[in-house]
Amino acid sequence: MEVLYIYDHCPFCVKPRMIFGFKNRPYTITYLLNDDEETPIKMIGQKMLPILQEGEHYMAESMDIVTHVDQLDGKPVLTGASNPAVIPWIDSIYDNFNRLVIPRYANNSTLPEFVTPEARAYFTRKKEALLGDFATLFEQTEVRVAEMNKKLLELERLIKSASACNGEWSEDDIHLFPILRGLSTVEGVVYPEKVNNYRQTMSALTGVPLFTIS
Ligand SMILES: N[C@@H](CCC(=O)N[C@@H](CS)C(=O)NCC(=O)O)C(=O)O
Known part of the structure; x- marks a missing residue:
């Protein structure tokens, strides 16, 4: 295997x-x-x-x-066409996404990669050097979440089906769901209906659970 x-x-x-x-x-x-x-x-x-x-x-x-x-089995499933608007949407939120989710991952000692204090400290040191100090990023939460919520309304218009963003599985799903799954670690994010159905359905179809906010 x-x-x-x-x-x-x-x-x-x-x-x-x-x-x-x-x-x-x-x-x-x-x-x-x-x-x-x-x-x-x-x-x-x-x-x-x-x-x-x-x-x-x-x-x-x-x-x-x-x-x-x-x-591998000669029967590829990612056969749907991409929507040229999906990757630009991801690019447009990526910086805000990282600054919201990375400090929250670092706080989550239940993640298997962070079960030792040394592993968390390693991640924190590397990412703070890249993104700025986490305490400051946490202080910016309200503004950052409001911006993300606005962008999710734009994404709502791109989702064609709960089981495939363009109606049929495509590479766009492979790029988009990981972002929505990462966002599930952020409190206060409001998911429009289609985006919410999409992230839940993709989680079920792929066996990759969303995060629960404690
Ligand atoms: N282009 C690579 C990027 C993978 C990547 O950036 N992985 C990160 C984890 S999110 C990594 O291993 N970074 C090195 C580190 O964490 O020290 C891919 O798509 O596989």
Whole structure:
């Protein structure tokens, strides 16, 4: 059986989880601690997840893994056309998304990649260097959530079906659901009806649970 090495919080790692779920193909998940540099470097020469292991062979890059797994049985399911508006929508919220979700992941010691204080400290140090100090980002929550809620109203107009954003499974689903799943860690986000049905349905179809806000 294929083994997928992931961090639970990581949106890129959700992508291969989705294709296994769509195809009902059994696979094994292995979570690495966020400060484990040695394991991924041994496998692919750099510290980056997701990684797919098939026997002695390791594959990196989430979309390469998705395409590979989709084609394994000769019956690909990601056959729908992309909507040229979906990726630009993701790009338009990505910076705000990261500044909302990353400090919240770092606070969540129930995530398997953060069960040790060292692993959380490693993540916090790296991400604060990139995004700014988490305490300040938390203070900006109200403005950031209001902006996200406005953008979700735009997304509402792009969703054609609860089980596939463009009506048929396409790479757009593989890019979009991980964002909505990450957002589920943020309190105060208001999901318009179609977006809400879409994220719930995709979670059920892929077996990737949304986060619960405690
Ligand atoms: N282009 C890569 C990006 C993957 C990526 O950025 N993974 C992050 C986790 S979200 C990572 O492993 N970063 C190194 C680190 O966490 O130290 C892909 O799509 O697989």
